[in-house]
């Protein structure tokens with residue numbers, strides 16, 4: 001019985017979250033679980049690198065990711081479930097693990113990775129989540145085309 005489900009969403013790659021959402025939604029419906037969606041914004045990096053970007057670059061990026069996440073939540077069919085949206089900034093897998101722990105989720109549903117990275121069995125963030133999460137992790141594999 002799952003009470004709280006976390007779906008990390010890479011808003012840039014619909015091909016990763018499109019196959020995952022129906023699985024997570026069905027599980028949330030069947031278990032009466034809360035469904036959390038999380039998008040992580042990665043910082044630009046070093047002060048030297050960020051000096052090449054406009055000052056408000058990170059703020060604008062966060063706003064764009066937030067609005068894209070809201071779009072995903074409104075455009076997908078959640079079958080009556082109201083997802084709880086979260087935005088975090090930092091290392092992707094670390095923020096997924098932190099959110100999973102602070103939200104006390106008991107299941108993380110994650111894509112194996114981008115289909116175009118086909119030769120890799122598991123993306124680098126998905127691998128770290130599987131390795132380190134306290135919660136159960138369901139890895140949704142890309143369907144062969």
Ligand code: ADP
Pocket residue numbers: 007008009010011016017038039040041042092109110111112113114117122123124125126127
């Ligand atoms: P790949 O390198 O093939 O993109 P990843 O391991 O990075 O593989 O991605 C697998 C999954 O990790 C994604 O489907 C998503 O669930 C999660 N993920 C990746 N990037 C982000 C992000 N910026 N925010 C939230 N989750 C992410």
